[in-house]
Structures are given as structure tokens and as C-alpha cells.
Amino acid sequence: MKGFQTFYLWGMHAKFFMGLYFAAMVFLAGILVAVYGGDSLPLMTLLQMFLVSIVLAFSQVLILPARVDFSRGILFGRSLLWLALATVCVVAVALLGGWFAGLPSWCPWLMGGFMLFGCAAMLVGIKFEQNADTIHLNDQLKHYQR
Amino acid sequence: MKLHVIQEEISEPELTLRCRDPKAPEIERLLQLLRPDGQRLPVQTEEGRLLLDPLELLYGEYVGRSVFLYTKEGVFPTKLSLAQLETELEHMFRCSKSMVVNLMHIRHLQSELSGRILATLSNEERIVISRHFAAALRKRLAGTQK
Numbered sequence: 500m501k502g503f504q505t506f507y508l509w510g511m512h513a514k515f516f517m518g519l520y521f522a523a524m525v526f527l528a529g530i531l532v533a534v535y536g537g538d539s540l541p542l543m544t545l546l547q548m549f550l551v552s553i554v555l556a557f558s559q560v561l562i563l564p565a566r567v568d569f570s571r572g573i574l575f576g577r578s579l580l581w582l583a584l585a586t587v588c589v590v591a592v593a594l595l596g597g598w599f600a601g602l603p604s605w606c607p608w609l610m611g612g613f614m615l616f617g618c619a620a621m622l623v624g625i626k627f628e629q630n631a632d633t634i635h636l637n638d639q640l641k642h643y644q645r
Numbered sequence: 646m647k648l649h650v651i652q653e654e655i656s657e658p659e660l661t662l663r664c665r666d667p668k669a670p671e672i673e674r675l676l677q678l679l680r681p682d683g684q685r686l687p688v689q690t691e692e693g694r695l696l697l698d699p700l701e702l703l704y705g706e707y708v709g710r711s712v713f714l715y716t717k718e719g720v721f722p723t724k725l726s727l728a729q730l731e732t733e734l735e736h737m738f739r740c741s742k743s744m745v746v747n748l749m750h751i752r753h754l755q756s757e758l759s760g761r762i763l764a765t766l767s768n769e770e771r772i773v774i775s776r777h778f779a780a781a782l783r784k785r786l787a788g789t790q791k
Contacts, residue, residue, distance in 0.1 A: 512759070563758075625758070629756045629758075633754065636754040636756060637753060637754055639786035640751060640754055643748060644749055644751075
């Protein structure tokens with residue numbers, strides 16, 4: 500039961516990121532299709548994007564789990580690894596799945612770059628938030644200890 | 646520090662401590678020495694019974710059906726429960742199911758992933774405070790700040 504609970508909570512944590520990545524991919528693909536005169540995305544493309552977002556989210560939670568001590572700079576290496584895997588995965592599936600059939604050949608690469616930038620920005624944002632929270636916590640601690 | 650002893654015809658001895666900052670560490674120590682033994686923590690050592698100064702307590706931990714008190718000088722078993730330590734001593738905070746920590750001996754707090762907090766104590770030991778107890782810690786610290 501405890502194992503199931505741990506797995507369920509782990510999945511809940513991943514689902515948030517999964518939704519984020521799916522929305523980001525659909526958004527960019529939709530913009531590119533609209534710019535070139537289209538008004539829809541094929542169902543298979545959406546399903547593939549959904550699967551890719553699951554892979555991205557689960558790999559993130561596996562490579563960058565919350566319970567690991569990253570105090571020795573391991574976080575930076577693992578972050579780079581995850582970003583590289585995420586980018587390669589998105590570009591590969593975009594090319595193989597023909598997400599941008601009929602559109603310029605740079606579209607899948609733009610998608611990869613967009614996802615790379617977005618994921619990196621998200622990790623940096625988490626780091627900024629942590630730093631600000633740390634400062635706030637220590638201010639409160641100093642006040643308490645006075 | 647100046648020390649004055651004044652002989653007067655009064656019913657019982659009276660001690661008045663004049664200071665600029667009542668919360669200064671040396672004043673706290675003097676007050677601790679002058680408090681009745683009930684404020685001290687009884688522990689058993691090889692040399693016999695010892696009354697521990699609560700100010701020296703880093704944290705208390707429940708291990709193997711016993712509670713141990715940790716100070717910079719050593720580890721001492723006690724018959725007190727964690728609940729008693731938490732409720733009877735002023736600065737003790739329950740940071741996990743099996744540990745209470747002295748907030749006055751926390752040197753630094755670090756915000757971690759998934760809402761956890763890493764506390765570094767004055768003896769450089771590190772304690773991970775889980776998300777559940779981190780929320781309580783934030784409340785406790787916020788409660789002292791206006």
C-alpha cells in the first residue's frame with residue numbers, strides 16, 4: 500500500500516509538468532500551422548505530443564527527483580542531461596511523426612529549440628524561487644532568534 | 646558586568662537584573678542558572694544524574710523506543726518524551742515524527758525541491774524537514790514577525 504502511495508504521489512507530481520509540456524507543444528505547433536494558412540492539427544499529432552509530454556514529465560521526475568540531495572552541483576549535470584534528452588525526444592518525434600508536414604523543414608528544430616528554452620527557463624525559475632524562499636526563511640529565523 | 650550586593654531588611658531575597666537587552670545570550674544564561682531545577686532537563690550519564698541546560702540542547706530524537714538529547718558535548722538518554730520536550734521547552738519545534746529541534750540552534754535554512762527545508766545546526770549537522778513539517782515551521786517563524 501505504501502509503495503502504491505509513493506508511486507501515486509510521484510505520478511501526481513509528474514502530471515503537472517506533463518500538462519505544461521503538452522500545452523506548450525500544441526501552442527507552438529498551432530501557431531506555426533496558423534501562420535502557414537492551416538487551421539487544425541491532426542489527431543495522431545496530438546496523441547504523439549501527449550505521449551512525448553508524458554515521457555518528458557516522467558523523465559524529469561526520474562532524473563530530477565525532489566528527494567535527492569543536490570548540494571554538490573549534481574543538479575546542474577542532471578538538468579543538462581534532462582534538457583538534452585527532452586530536446587532530442589521532441590525533435591525526433593516531430594520529424595518521424597511528420598508534425599509539420601507541408602511546412603518548412605526548420606519547424607521541428609524550432610519546436611525543439613522552443614521546448615529547450617522553455618524547460619531551461621522553468622528550471623531556472625524553480626531555482627530563483629528557491630533562492631528567494633531561502634532568503635525569506637533566514638530573515639524570519641534571524642527575527643525569531645533575536 | 647557590575648555586581649552589587651545590598652543588605653536590606655526584607656522578608657525574602659530579591660534579585661533584580663538591570664540590562665539593556667533582556668534577550669542577550671549572557672543574560673539568558675544567567676536567568677537559566679537562577680531558574681529552579683525544574684526548568685532543567687534530567688538525564689542519566691555514566692557519572693550519575695545530570696541536569697542539562699535547555700539552552701544547550703540541539704535536538705531530541707526518538708530512537709529504539711528511547712529519547713536521546715543531543716548537545717555539542719554529547720548524547721544523553723532521557724525519560725522525557727518528545728511531546729514533553731516540545732510543549733515544555735520554549736524553542737523546541739517538531740521537525741519530524743521522531744525529532745524535535747531547538748530553533749535557537751539552527752544556523753541556516755535552505756529551501757529545497759518539493760517544499761522541503763534543509764536546516765543546518767550550530768554544530769554543522771543537517772536536518773531535512775519534510776514538506777508537512779516545513780509548513781508548520783513557516784507558520785511558527787511567521788508568527789514572530791509582524
